[in-house]
Amino acid sequence: MRRTSLAVTLGAIVALTATSCGDTTEPASEGDETSAEQESLVLYSGRNEELIQPLIDTFSEETGIEVEVRYGDTAELAAQLLEEGDGSPADVFLAQDAGALGAVAEEGLFDELDAELLDQVPEAYRDAEDQWVGLSGRVRTLIYNTDTVDEADLPASVDELTGSEYTGRVGVAPTNASFQSFVTAHREIEGEEATQTFLDDLAANDPQIREGNGEIVTDVADGVIDMGLVNHYYLYGRAKELGEDPAELNVANHLFSDGDVGSLVNVAGVGVLNSENPAAASLTEFMLSNEGQTYFAEETAEYPMIEGVEGPEGMPSLEELDAPDIDLNQLDDLETSVEMIVESGLVG
Amino acid sequence: MAVPLWLRAAAVIATLVAMLPLFYLIIRLAQFPLPDFLDTVFSARSARLALTSLTLTGTVTALCLILGVGLAFLVTRTQLPGRLILGVAAALPLAIPSYVAAFGWQSMNALINPGTSFEGFFAAAIVITSVTYPYIYLPVVAALVSVDPAQEEAARALGRGPVDTFFSVTVRQTAPAITAGTLLCAIYVIADFGAVSILRVDTFTRAVFTSFSMGFDRLGGVALSSVLLVFTLCLLILEGRVRRTGTRYSTMSGEGRARPARFSMGRFTLPILALAWAPVLIALAVPLSALLVWSLRGVSRPGSLGEIGSALLNSLWAAGLAALATTAIAIPLALWLARRPSRLARLLERTAYLAHSLPGVVIGLSVVMLGIAVLPALYQTMWMLTLAYCALMLPLALGPVLASALSAPPELEEAAQSLGSSPGAGYLRVTLPLMLPGILSGALLVLLTTIKELPATLMLRPTGFDTLATRLWTYTGGESYAAAAPFAAMLVLVAAVPAWMMISRLLKEVR
Structure with missing residues (x-):
């Protein structure tokens, strides 16, 4: 094993020296050799390897920067980062969810991001104190089975899902971070009391509790449940795995209208833990570049964060979306939301 | 000495x-404000989780005891035809991770009963039992092949029937192995996360994992795990009462030991064969067929x-x-x-x-x-x-x-x-x-x-x-289930090798 890793390291060094000739992305402190050594970084990624690795490979090819990626579950990586504190080997944290970035930022582990870079992203989708930035957006939707449900019967507002016509039909993933962000947004827009009432009524309406969005989508497609609250891109993931056109599937995304909080836009994003490594800034920059943003739109069917890149096919653009008017920075009080979700009985 | x-x-x-x-838990708990700790640990939710955890542990352990001891006895003490093959097959489910088994059972259910869901307490009890009973089966086989059959013979000679002898002599001789296996099995169920999360049973361990994702509450998760320690402590005390450490069951007689008496099942042979093979076959076949379905279905x-x-x-x-x-x-x-x-x-x-x-x-x-x-x-x-x-x-x-x-x-x-x-x-x-x-x-x-x-x-x-x-x-x-399938298959295959080695070493004594 040690021999293999040695071989890998040697190979990487050879490759690095080969590609980094004439590469002048960052000023080297002392001579070319140290610069070659420094051109590597450690990334903790809470997003799936299948999704992220191709993008990282392109980045490495273009810049000659070697990226060691540690894949894990977003929440568990956040816990690991908090445990590691200042001793963390990580340079960059890529998270599935803004809440996890907020938790790491709260412990003061992130370094401030470059203001110029951040200016490309609307204020609503980045941290007010420049600790992290959104890389891609996802809309909360109500996915439904087109064989068993007529779209005309679906509600205009998420609050209507507590009605008797939806009893036992709605899939919910209350332990999932994106549902929690939705609850926080609900509190911001409708107030604490209305939110608790909504959660209590939802819990009393025989909801179909699932661990994650993916399971809801599978069960909706299998006809086990009629509909469920998920993120919009799961539909595209399923189409890809089945090798079918998203429009041909027996499931479809229903968007709530009139700025209903049910259609909240969440982001997946990134924060830098070690800004002394110049490669960290290069990676963030790359992910917010045209190329990186196009990748997210095309491969994961998410919304780009910068102007001038087309959104995912088959979805309305962010402007047309009629998403609720909310700043993600207001969503940092996750703790109260969690308490309210537990209180409602949605989580056993 | x-x-x-x-x-x-x-x-x-x-x-x-x-x-x-444990050191880690203590250090982190010391940082947790006491009122918060009490709120987290002594809540109605906690009590509900504890009840589910304990009931699940009890149910699965009881099922595993019946399966594990029963199969071990059939393999080592009867003339059941094909008992060596049964002996090997019965150990193999140990190679299947609980999350693969749970996913597998769910996929197969979706295929056979479309529109229904396979989840909840009983689903979890079945799935976890199907991959956990070898923790009892293996040590009990080991004990049964190594205990001195002279005592059993003496009991038979003194007029006890086979069933009576089994419960009064054999079980007692193998008690240390049974209790040790039971303990491992129970602790495994307490700590299992894979199956309960997929089959949606709210146990304490699931709540610990959920804490990390619910509001990224690391300390809350740590606080909840202290309850798991208390459960285990109780189990250990319980087991300690049953088992006497240091009891020796070896003999110094260098003479070749007599083979234990093997019971003939007579006219019950067929029903017992069916009863013994059914759980083993189901435990193996359901997850493995699901893997096949995954790889045929997807394009990844x-x-x-x-x-x-x-x-x-x-x-x-x-x-x-x-x-x-x-x-x-x-x-x-x-x-x-x-x-x-x-x-x-x-x-x-x-x-x-x-x-x-x-x-x-x-x-x-x-x-x-x-x-x-x-x-x-x-x-x-x-x-x-x-x-x-x-x-x-x-x-x-x-x-x-x-x-x-x-x-x-x-x-x-x-x-x-x-x-x-x-x-x-x-x-x-x-x-x-x-x-x-x-x-x-x-x-x-x-x-x-x-x-x-x-x-x-x-x-x-x-x-x-x-x-x-x-x-x-x-x-x-x-x-990408199709892409996952070969890894799951390889994992089960590789883990099956040590399981097979363990059981075949033991069964050398049986023949």
Whole structure:
């Protein structure tokens, strides 16, 4: 094993020296050799390897920067980062969810991001104190089975899902971070009391509790449940795995209208833990570049964060979306939301 | 005979490793404000979770006892046709990780009963039982093939019927093996996360994992895991009452032992065959057919044979190291326990079980803390990963190693010593060879369990180090079930080898 890793390291060094000739992305402190050594970084990624690795490979090819990626579950990586504190080997944290970035930022582990870079992203989708930035957006939707449900019967507002016509039909993933962000947004827009009432009524309406969005989508497609609250891109993931056109599937995304909080836009994003490594800034920059943003739109069917890149096919653009008017920075009080979700009985 | 000081020191070090997670819990709990701790731990939700956890543990353990002891008895003490094949097959479900089994049962249910869901308490009880009963089956087979059948014969000669003899003599002789297996099985159920999360049963362990994602509440998760320790402590006390450490069931008679009487099942042969094979076949067939369905359905494909090959090698490398290291630290503890079961030795043995009941994430975090604070140079290297495996797996190795130490007659060490050898040399040259079968079984059990382990592996592996389990996690996380299937199949196949080796060694005695 040690021999293999040695071989890998040697190979990487050879490759690095080969590609980094004439590469002048960052000023080297002392001579070319140290610069070659420094051109590597450690990334903790809470997003799936299948999704992220191709993008990282392109980045490495273009810049000659070697990226060691540690894949894990977003929440568990956040816990690991908090445990590691200042001793963390990580340079960059890529998270599935803004809440996890907020938790790491709260412990003061992130370094401030470059203001110029951040200016490309609307204020609503980045941290007010420049600790992290959104890389891609996802809309909360109500996915439904087109064989068993007529779209005309679906509600205009998420609050209507507590009605008797939806009893036992709605899939919910209350332990999932994106549902929690939705609850926080609900509190911001409708107030604490209305939110608790909504959660209590939802819990009393025989909801179909699932661990994650993916399971809801599978069960909706299998006809086990009629509909469920998920993120919009799961539909595209399923189409890809089945090798079918998203429009041909027996499931479809229903968007709530009139700025209903049910259609909240969440982001997946990134924060830098070690800004002394110049490669960290290069990676963030790359992910917010045209190329990186196009990748997210095309491969994961998410919304780009910068102007001038087309959104995912088959979805309305962010402007047309009629998403609720909310700043993600207001969503940092996750703790109260969690308490309210537990209180409602949605989580056993 | 005195137990040498170095041996005792080695045993203490072994348990210190297993206690790492406990130190971590204490340090982190000390940071947790007491009122918050009380709120988290003594809530209505906690009580509900505790009830579910305990009921599930009780149900699964009872089912496993029936299956494990029943199958072991049928294989070793009857003339059931094809009992050797049954014996091997019955051990194999141990190779199936609970998350693969749960996913498999769910997929097959979706295929057979479309529109229904397979979830909840009873689903979880069935699935977990189907992969956990070998924890009881294996040690009981081991005990049944090694106990002296003379006592059974005496009971029969004195007029007891076969059933009566079984319950009054055989069960009593194998009681240490049964209780040890039951304990492992119960602790496994307490700590299981994979199956309960997929089948949606709200247990304490699931709540610990959920804490990390619900509001990223790390300390809350840690606080909840302290309750798991209390459960396990109760179990250990319970088991301690049943088992008498240091009881020897070995004989010094060098004569070839008589073969135990084997019962003929007569006209019940067919129904018993069906009854015995049904659970084994279901446990194996359901997950394996699901894997087949996955690979036929999706269009995603695994990267290449090379990717599977390197994941396989990494799995074997990591699990091999874990097996070596864990058995090595189990040996001194087992020797000490077997020869001088002092109060301290017993206490150390009990603590070894505590860590095993903690969720893998908590074990992982404890080693992260140690790595960052004390051994930064070793952090995220194989060394730290192996350390975590040792903490997790020590009880698995300790069981068989201790059993073999108990059956190695101390008279031989005394003889060696009276012939002028030092106590240490006596252990090395006389006892250790006698313990070899137990050491091998322990190592194999650690090997196969490590191959299946996921949460601690994810957290502590060297960056970029992919095993079969982490690859499986990657692909199922991306909904690419077709790509995941070959990794799951390979994982089950590789883990089946140690299971098969263990059982076939034992069954040599049966024929």
